[in-house]
Amino acid sequence: xxxxxxxxxxxxxxxxxxxxxxxxxxxxxxxxxxxxxxxxxxxxxxxxxxxxxxxxxxxxxxxxxxxxxxxxxxxxxxxxxxxxxxxxxxxxxxxxxxxxxxxxxxxxxxxxxxxxxxxxxxxxxxxxxxxxxxxxxxxxxxxxxxxxxxxxxxxxxxxxxxxxxxxxxxxxxxxxxxxxxxxxxxxxxxxxxxxxxxxxxxxxxxxxxxxxxxxxxxxxxxxxxxxxxxxxxxxxxxxxxxxxxxxxxxxxxxxxxxxxxxxxxxxxxxxxxxxxxxxxxxxxxxxxxxxxxxxxxxxxxxxxxxxxxxxxxxxxxxxxxxxxxxxxxxxxxxxxxxxxxxxxxxxxxxxxxxxxxxxxxxxxxxxxxxxxxxxxxxxxxxxxxxxxxxxxxxxxxxxxxxxxxxxxxxxxxxxxxxxxxxxxxxxxxxxxxxxxxxxxxxxxxxxxxxxxxxxxxxxxxxxxxxxxxxxxxxxxxxxxxxxxxxxxxxxxxxxxxxxxxxxxxxxxxxxxxxxxxxxxxxxxxxxxxxxxxxxxxxxxxxxxxxxxxxxxxxxxxxxxxxxxxxxxxxxxxxxxxxxxxxxxxxxxxxxxxxxxxxxxxxxxxxxxxxxxxxxxxxxxxxxxxxxxxxxxxxxxxxxxxxxxxxxxxxxxxxxxxxxxxxxxxxxxxxxxxxxxxxxxxxxxxxxxxxxxxxxxxxxxxxxxxxxxxxxxxxxxxxxxxxxxxxxxxxxxxxxxxxxxxxxxxxxxxxxxxxxxxxxxxxxxxxxxxxxxxxxxxxxxxxxxxxxxxxxxxxxxxxxxxxxxxxxxxxxxxxxxxxxxxxxxxxxxxxxxxxxxxxxxxxxxxxxxxxxxxxxxxxxxxxxxxxxxxxxxxxxxxxxxxxxxxxxxxxxxxxxxxxxxxxxxxxxx
Numbered sequence: 001x002x003x004x005x006x007x008x009x010x011x012x013x014x015x016x017x018x019x020x021x022x023x024x025x026x027x028x029x030x031x032x033x034x035x036x037x038x039x040x041x042x043x044x045x046x047x048x049x050x051x052x053x054x055x056x057x058x059x060x061x062x063x064x065x066x067x068x069x070x071x072x073x074x075x076x077x078x079x080x081x082x083x084x085x086x087x088x089x090x091x092x093x094x095x096x097x098x099x100x101x102x103x104x105x106x107x108x109x110x111x112x113x114x115x116x117x118x119x120x121x122x123x124x125x126x127x128x129x130x131x132x133x134x135x136x137x138x139x140x141x142x143x144x145x146x147x148x149x150x151x152x153x154x155x156x157x158x159x160x161x162x163x164x165x166x167x168x169x170x171x172x173x174x175x176x177x178x179x180x181x182x183x184x185x186x187x188x189x190x191x192x193x194x195x196x197x198x199x200x201x202x203x204x205x206x207x208x209x210x211x212x213x214x215x216x217x218x219x220x221x222x223x224x225x226x227x228x229x230x231x232x233x234x235x236x237x238x239x240x241x242x243x244x245x246x247x248x249x250x251x252x253x254x255x256x257x258x259x260x261x262x263x264x265x266x267x268x269x270x271x272x273x274x275x276x277x278x279x280x281x282x283x284x285x286x287x288x289x290x291x292x293x294x295x296x297x298x299x300x301x302x303x304x305x306x307x308x309x310x311x312x313x314x315x316x317x318x319x320x321x322x323x324x325x326x327x328x329x330x331x332x333x334x335x336x337x338x339x340x341x342x343x344x345x346x347x348x349x350x351x352x353x354x355x356x357x358x359x360x361x362x363x364x365x366x367x368x369x370x371x372x373x374x375x376x377x378x379x380x381x382x383x384x385x386x387x388x389x390x391x392x393x394x395x396x397x398x399x400x401x402x403x404x405x406x407x408x409x410x411x412x413x414x415x416x417x418x419x420x421x422x423x424x425x426x427x428x429x430x431x432x433x434x435x436x437x438x439x440x441x442x443x444x445x446x447x448x449x450x451x452x453x454x455x456x457x458x459x460x461x462x463x464x465x466x467x468x469x470x471x472x473x474x475x476x477x478x479x480x481x482x483x484x485x486x487x488x489x490x491x492x493x494x495x496x497x498x499x500x501x502x503x504x505x506x507x508x509x510x511x512x513x514x515x516x517x518x519x520x521x522x523x524x525x526x527x528x529x530x531x532x533x534x535x536x537x538x539x540x541x542x543x544x545x546x547x548x549x550x551x552x553x554x555x556x557x558x559x560x561x562x563x564x565x566x567x568x569x570x571x572x573x574x575x576x577x578x579x580x581x582x583x584x585x586x587x588x589x590x591x592x593x594x595x596x597x598x599x600x601x602x603x604x605x606x607x608x609x610x611x612x613x614x615x616x617x618x619x620x621x622x623x624x625x626x627x628x629x630x631x632x633x634x635x636x637x638x639x640x641x642x643x644x645x646x647x648x649x650x651x652x653x654x655x656x657x658x659x660x661x662x663x664x665x666x667x668x669x670x671x672x673x674x675x676x677x678x679x680x681x682x683x684x685x686x687x688x689x690x691x692x693x694x695x696x697x698x699x700x701x702x703x704x705x706x707x708x709x710x711x712x713x714x715x716x717x718x719x720x721x722x723x724x725x726x727x728x729x730x731x732x733x734x735x736x737x738x739x740x741x742x743x744x745x746x747x748x749x750x751x752x753x754x755x756x757x758x759x760x761x762x763x764x765x766x767x768x769x770x771x772x773x774x775x776x777x778x779x780x781x782x783x784x785x786x787x788x789x790x791x792x793x794x795x796x797x798x799x800x801x802x803x804x805x806x807x808x809x810x811x812x813x814x815x816x817x818x819x820x821x822x823x824x825x826x827x828x829x830x831x832x833x834x835x836x837x838x839x840x841x842x843x844x845x846x847x848x849x850x851x852x853x854x855x856x857x858x859x860x861x862x863x864x865x866x867x868x869x870x871x872x873x874x875x876x877x878x879x880x881x882x883x884x885x886x887x888x889x890x891x892x893x894x895x896x897x898x899x900x901x902x903x904x905x906x907x908x
Contacts, residue, residue, distance in 0.1 A: 008306055016299045023288055040234040040245065043264065047249040048232065051262040054172050055251050058133055058152075061093040066156050077103050077158045081112070084159055091161060096168055102160040111142055113160065118142035132156070133253075135165055135186060135194035150195055165195045173197065173262075182270060185263040187248075189228055194260070223248075230259045236268070243268040330397050330412030334360055338374040341407065350395075352388045363387075366396055366419065377401045377408050384415060396420075432507035434484045435491045443506045443514055447570030450518075457562050460520040463573055464530075465556040465581040466494070471511035474551065486551060487511060489541045497533045501525075514577065523559045530555055530592045556581025558595040609651070609659060610666055616648060617671050623647045624679045625843035626694070628852065629814055632824060633833040637853055639727070639814075641836060642680045642696040643843050644672070660699070669699045670708075677712065681719045681726070683846050688725050690853050695727035695757050703730070709745050713752045723753035727778070731759050746775045757814070761802060771809070779806045781832065783817025790822050803830045 068090050072083040081103045084091075091099055102113035110117045121143045133154050138145045151162040165186075173184040186195040191206040206220070206227075223235045223246070232249040248263040329346035338360040348354050357363070360373045363385040376383045380401045389395045396419040397412040427433075430442050447463075450456050468474070468490070475483045487507075494505060494513060506514045520526060537553045558577040562568055565576075576595045584593035616622060622644055629639035646659055663669040676696060684694045702708050716726060728749060730742070746756050755777040781802055789795040806813045815827050818837035827835060841852065 009303065012299055012302060016295065019295055020292065023292060036236070040247070043245065043247045043266065044232055044234060044249060047247050047262055047264055050173060051249045051251045054262060055253050057093065057172065058154075059253070061091065062133060062154050062156075065091045065154055065159075065161050069156050069159050077105065080157075080159055084161075093163065093168065096163050096171070098167070099161060099163045102162065104155075104158045104160065106158060111138075111160070113138060113142075113145075113162070114147060118145045121145075152195075166197075169195060169197065182267070183265040185265065187227070187261050187263055189230065189259045189261070191224055191227060227261060329414070330399070330410075332399070332410040332412070334377065334408050334410060336378070336406065336408070338377065347412075350389050377410065380408075384419065434487055435507045437491060437505055437507035437513075439506065440508045443508065443516070443574070444570050446504060446516060447573055450516075451568055451570060451573070455518065456560065456568065459518065460523060461560045462515075462517040462520055462523065462526045463558045463560060463577040464515040464517065464526075465558075465577040466490075466513040466515070467554055467581060467585070468511040469552045469554055469585060486541060490537070490551070490553070493536050494533070497529060497536055501529070514574075526557060526559065530557060534591055553591065554581060554584040555592040556584050556595070557592065609654075609662060610668075612648065612650065613659060613663055613666075613668050613672075616646060617668065617675070620675070621647050622672060622675050623845070624676065624683070625845060626683070626849040627836055627843045628841040628849070629695075629834055629836045630840045631834050632828055637690075637692060638834060639693040639695060640683075640849060641729075642676065642683075642694055644676050645843075664699055664701045667701070669701050670705060673699060673702045673708075674711075677715055679846075681715055681721065683849070684721055684725050685719045686846075687850060687853055688722050692853060693725050693727050693755065695729050697729045697759065703742065703745060709748055712749065712754075716753060721753070724755055726753075727755040727757045729757045729759040729780070743773070743775060750775055750777075757812075771805070776811065778812030778814060781813070781815045783837070786815050786817045786823055786827070786837075787819075789826060790820070796826070799827075799832075800830050803827075803832050807831055 065084075068084055068087050069080065071087075072080045074080045074083055081101065085101045088099060088101060093099065100113070102111060104111055105117070108117075109120055111120075112118075118138070119142070121141050133152070135150060136153050137150050138147045150165045152165045152168055153160060153162040155161075169184065169186075184197045185193055187193050187206055193206060206224075220235075226233050227248060230250050234245055234247045236243070236245050245266045245268060246263065247266065248261045251260045251262060253260070329344075329350065331344035332347060333341045333343075335341060340358055340360065343351075343354060351357075360377060363373050364387075365371045365373055366384040366386050369386075373383060373385070378401075380403060382398060382400045384396055384398045387395050387397055394416075395414060396416045398415045399410045399412045402409045402411065430438060432439055450461070455461070468486075471483070474486060478486075487510075490511075490513070491505070491507070494515065498505070498515065498517075501520070502518045504516045504518075506516075508514050517526065533555065534553070537551070541551065556577055556579070558573065558580050560573060565572065580593050580595040584591060587593060625643045625645055626640035627643060628637055629641065630636070631638045643656075644660075645656065646654070651659065660669065660672075663672055680694055680696050687694075728746075730746070750756060756775060757778045757780055758771075758774070758776045759780050760782045761779045779802065781799060785795055785799050785802075789799050803813060812834070813832045814834045814836055815823075815832050816836050818824055818827065818835040818839045820839060824835055824839060827833075844852065
């Protein structure tokens, strides 16, 4: 402990010294670079303001000059020149009075300036006067011209306006900085000096300017590259006699193809005297002092704390060593080389064949037995080893290493229960409890590892998803124990068929398995495997000695071809396999489907629709339509069915079932359902005086959601609706699959004034036993039966039976999809008087439905009395009734015969 204390003191002192050195070096670096950068950026901003002002003034003057030229209707250049000359006072530049006018004679290649004609000089640059605005010296570009002044020249069409750049430059540039030690320049992107303060030289290169400053630096490549790229910035040049900062900013304009730059050359004395420069220096200096003081105080506080803690911990450590020696049973003494010198008595008694352990290398380290124990002992790091106790059970002992002179004392504590519990929790988190296969988390780790390695791109790999269709029914029919056995049998079959592959098998959720095949020879072998797998799965499954019918398994295969993927991540690979599996589930022709680009586009399309659905909820794009339910016996409207439509032109031809199914999968059906409920209840309140109900479909996802039923009841009470004004439509398949839960929810709704309609009756299981116990008020005959019953005798018989069942159970009855008078007449004769379909009305909006109810309704297709001349249909109904009577008679006779035979048997 004392050595440790001394080491801590030395470490903290060294840390303080190193920190001081680092902060001092940091200050020197920052003061040299950061402060200079702050000042440079400040001058760049100022230069930018000058560039903007310069551009605005030139643009404004150019526009006035352009307007004057455009006002001239003259045909010749001389006439236009005279017109502009007479209106020269209209051309305005910032406080510039001495404006001159000239023109260009293109035919003779002459310039008319200062009342004289001049030809092009040998040094004439052709593009000089193709620019709208430029800087020039006429003596430099025109022959025999002795005007040595630098001008700013503006050209529009063939008319020239020019004035001395020195006068204009002083007005603009000196507003920024009027100092003898500050020089301003205008250059182009090629580094050509077009204009300079107090210098009449023209067309010098920029490097000649720095030669003039007598600087030693000759490498201006960085400055030249930035200017050619049109960037702003600054450079510092240091010569024998002077040090200067060169600041440059481009003029953003539309009148020149070559960029022009506003530049300032500032003596470094001006930079250092800049207020921002000094302020930044002071801030850095003060910050350094504050940090140093805080660091010093902190280090001293740590040293004081160490002294206080040391005094307490030294005593506690002494006690803990004694406690470890006397309380913990396992003690082993080893030397520096790991050789075991001695054990205590408890180790000898509790460890089986303890004498076989002569070196710590024989210990099995947990959880990785391949790791060497000796380095952990020398570092005095705790570790866990697995030993067999006297009862041949594995015990997990946690050892801590304490150095004792030249030896190490290993003091152990039994952690068996803790390790077993941790392993159990790990297995729950990483493995499926039924099949003992790794789960989705482990699959993600494997796919992440594969995506980050070269194997994915250099070898053939496949990801396969396998699922049992309608596994919930297997649970319901056979029970959970048998269902779990089926999953284990499926696991065994898969492992058997995959024996020739390098594979890893995962159980993602209940009946969903995923296989990763690596280093596949070719993808044809995957196809052959899928065929053989389906053949094996078609055979009966042996469960607990009983042979069960084979289960319906679907397979989705994604051959991972990275060249065809936009993104390669564990999630994208998994989604592709799931898309292939979903295709296999919906296919009527094959139980196996392979992922391709078309499936990927379909998946992307659903993703786009999903995003549009979210926007549709926010934008209130869902509209309600209502289809009439009409009583042909009493000639009146008795109800409406509420139907939702998506009012979006993009999905005009999309089926309602598609987007509703998608909304159910991603949970958005709950929000859409709230919109439907609110609009339906409003309309129900509007028409409740007409004694008409509105039926609305409720998604299974909504009904199974916690709190939905209460929300529905609260909304019903909020609108103060009459009992029976709202009917909830539920499919029989869903109701039977979730019978216990659903029956309680349905009973609760009925007790609060809702009626319950059983939709699509006859298309599912149609168990009469279920029908007896279900809390329903009305049965809806599916439109498929209505559509086929005119032409098909068997369908008519089924519909007739449905009507008889509903009548016997005193349930209401509605026939959907009625489109012809013939269908309506047949249904009426069978006893079904309420119809719904296009014969009465197509789905209509709320206002039309309200008007439909208000006005007296008399539809020609519905007769006052059902009188059909179709004798064939009447004969068929009678034949059906006669057949039923005969069947009843036969059943009675058979029953009587069975009773007589039973009595004879008893007598014998």
